[in-house]
Amino acid sequence: MQPLFSVDSIKKIERNFAKQEGIELYELMQRAGASAFEQARRLWPQAGHWLIATGAGNNAGDGLVVARHALLAGFDVTLVAIKPYREFRGDPEKAWQELLSIKKDSHQRFDILGLEQALDTDLSSADLVVDALLGTGVKGALKDEYCQILERLNQLSRPKLALDIPTGIYADSGLCSTKNGKDTVFQADATVSFVALKTGQRLNQALQYQGELILETLGVRHALSFGEEPEAYGCNLQQLKEKLPTRHDVGSKFDCGHALLIGGGAHLGGAVILAASAALKSGAGMVSGWIHHSQQAAGLSVCPEIMWRGYNSHSDFQELADLSRYQAVGFGPGLGRDSTAEQIFLDVITKLQATDIPCVLDADGLYWLAKYTSVPLPVQSVLTPHAGEACRLLNAQEEDVFSTGRIEPQLSVDTAYVTQNRIKVAQTLAKKYSAICVLKGAGTVISDGEQALVLAGAHPAMMTAGLGDALTGLITSFIAQGAKPWDAALLATEIHYEAALSVAANRRRGVTASEVIEGCSILVNQLDQVIN
Numbered sequence: 016m017q018p019l020f021s022v023d024s025i026k027k028i029e030r031n032f033a034k035q036e037g038i039e040l041y042e043l044m045q046r047a048g049a050s051a052f053e054q055a056r057r058l059w060p061q062a063g064h065w066l067i068a069t070g071a072g073n074n075a076g077d078g079l080v081v082a083r084h085a086l087l088a089g090f091d092v093t094l095v096a097i098k099p100y101r102e103f104r105g106d107p108e109k110a111w112q113e114l115l116s117i118k119k120d121s122h123q124r125f126d127i128l129g130l131e132q133a134l135d136t137d138l139s140s141a142d143l144v145v146d147a148l149l150g151t152g153v154k155g156a157l158k159d160e161y162c163q164i165l166e167r168l169n170q171l172s173r174p175k176l177a178l179d180i181p182t183g184i185y186a187d188s189g190l191c192s193t194k195n196g197k198d199t200v201f202q203a204d205a206t207v208s209f210v211a212l213k214t215g216q217r218l219n220q221a222l223q224y225q226g227e228l229i230l231e232t233l234g235v236r237h238a239l240s241f242g243e244e245p246e247a248y249g250c251n252l253q254q255l256k257e258k259l260p261t262r263h264d265v266g267s268k269f270d271c272g273h274a275l276l277i278g279g280g281a282h283l284g285g286a287v288i289l290a291a292s293a294a295l296k297s298g299a300g301m302v303s304g305w306i307h308h309s310q311q312a313a314g315l316s317v318c319p320e321i322m323w324r325g326y327n328s329h330s331d332f333q334e335l336a337d338l339s340r341y342q343a344v345g346f347g348p349g350l351g352r353d354s355t356a357e358q359i360f361l362d363v364i365t366k367l368q369a370t371d372i373p374c375v376l377d378a379d380g381l382y383w384l385a386k387y388t389s390v391p392l393p394v395q396s397v398l399t400p401h402a403g404e405a406c407r408l409l410n411a412q413e414e415d416v417f418s419t420g421r422i423e424p425q426l427s428v429d430t431a432y433v434t435q436n437r438i439k440v441a442q443t444l445a446k447k448y449s450a451i452c453v454l455k456g457a458g459t460v461i462s463d464g465e466q467a468l469v470l471a472g473a474h475p476a477m478m479t480a481g482l483g484d485a486l487t488g489l490i491t492s493f494i495a496q497g498a499k500p501w502d503a504a505l506l507a508t509e510i511h512y513e514a515a516l517s518v519a520a521n522r523r524r525g526v527t528a529s530e531v532i533e534g535c536s537i538l539v540n541q542l543d544q545v546i547n
């Protein structure tokens with residue numbers, strides 16, 4: 016697993032590492048520039064003319080080291096220095112001096128352009144653009160001069176490399192600077208990040224703009240050994256594959272888990288049909304689905320292998336007395352928000368509490384949970400909110416606040432808060448509801464209240480209805496098949512994402528949840544082959 020650190024922690028790690036090794040921070044800048052230069056050469060070996068854009072901080076210093084290596088290797092260099100030399104201090108200043116002191120070949124081109132000159136010059140002869148404008152030190156919205164140069168650089172249809180993090184991305188949150196509703200950020204094809212990954216590099220717009228992410232540790236092999244707590248960890252499917260429940264060659268459907276999906280109120284059948292299909296196609300031995308009777312025929316026609324039970328009102332749920340037949344319950348997709356749904360929510364949750372069968376709560380299930388925050392959930396339940404649902408769950412106050420007549424300050428966080436604080440929000444929700452929280456979004460954050468993992472990424476094709484229902488079905492299925500709820504949440508999240516990528520291929524639009532469910536089935540079977 017890959018630790019993800021805050022910028023503050025990275026700075027402390029860098030300092031402590033340098034102290035431990037008895038080296039100057041300037042040495043780290045040298046290593047950063049040298050390693051980025053090597054990576055750029057590996058990625059774009061044909062590049063003979065390097066355009067390097069610098070600000071005035073340490074990120075600029077890294078860029079000046081890249082420029083020196085490029086010149087020493089015999090390449091042409093255009094340095095777009097939007098801050099003049101006199102504004103440089105400390106290590107970046109040293110890097111300037113070293114750059115200017117080298118003897119270049121008489122045929123080599125080495126131009127230094129200020130901002131105005133750069134804006135007036137045709138820069139299209141460059142083969143490669145290196146962004147050393149700003150790194151982790153950026154605060155607030157980008158100043159105008161940076162926006163201007165970014166616009167020019169982004170227009171160049173040349174490979175683009177960002178040093179440490181693309182200019183305009185905030186390394187702690189992964190969000191980016193905007194101006195007049197437009198993102199002001201360097202659009203990198205690759206980013207060489209130094210020392211350790213920053214939390215924001217797995218979240219939000221960073222996923223859109225950083226391109227291929229390459230980590231150069233600069234010799235810091237054990238970032239965890241410096242006493243800095245990572246904010247979260249990242250991991251991939253390869254690291255999760257062992258969490259797939261084993262499937263024996265001999266046995267029956269009764270050995271492979273029975274998943275129960277409940278939702279699909281009147282006129283709302285699609286969501287629970289998708290969730291139940293995902294549960295079945297990812298390997299549950301049996302799947303039962305409770306759905307409003309008006310939707311039952313639809314369920315049967317889409318997936319007759321699912322044991323559909325139609326309900327009219329909450330009183331039909333009396334028949335759901337024996338829950339011990341199920342190993343996991345997915346509850347909420349399309350349940351509805353009317354009084355029938357409310358009663359079903361309360362009845363089912365009460366029944367589940369008595370059994371301790373893990374429950375995956377999603378969609379309208381979360382809506383009702385926010386209204387009944389003190390309803391105890393079965394142990395190891397899983398909540399799967401998106402940002403809007405997370406807000407509702409965070410803002411919800413305990414009912415006893417109302418019954419005792421106390422007035423508590425309304426938290427009233429909004430989705431912008433959730434997006435900005437994804438790790439903290441997932442941890443807070445997990446604690447508040449004593450559950451595992453799967454906070455969906457660009458970089459899904461999974462927390463049990465203590466540890467947090469960031470999985471999956473972002474893809475335009477994933478912005479479509481029904482994918483959340485598929486995820487609910489997948490998590491429920493893996494629990495039913497024997498995975499611990501935590502493991503099921505991790506595995507399902509990553510499989511769901513990887514399947515969506517593979518199904519989407521080159522498509523950015525029009526991918527359906529049903530296709531992704533098929534993709535999940537293929538991926539589960541590929542994993543099965545790897546581990547068996």
Ligand SMILES: NC(=O)C1=CN([C@@H]2O[C@H](COP(=O)(O)OP(=O)(O)OC[C@H]3O[C@@H](n4cnc5c(N)ncnc54)[C@H](OP(=O)(O)O)[C@@H]3O)[C@@H](O)[C@H]2O)[C@@H](O)CC1
Binds near residue numbers: 040043047077152180
């Ligand atoms: N520490 C180490 O050991 C190592 C660090 N390394 C490297 O250092 C980088 C971090 O360096 P850093 O802290 O100097 O920050 P950096 O990103 O260069 O920015 C500072 C400049 O930004 C400016 N600025 C701020 N906000 C702004 C805005 N909104 N709009 C416009 N300007 C804004 C600010 O200007 P000021 O606000 O002071 O006027 C200042 O000039 C890190 O990403 C990595 O690349 C590597 O070499 C490995 C070793």
Ligand SMILES: [K+]
Binds near residue numbers: 074
């Ligand atoms: K940068």
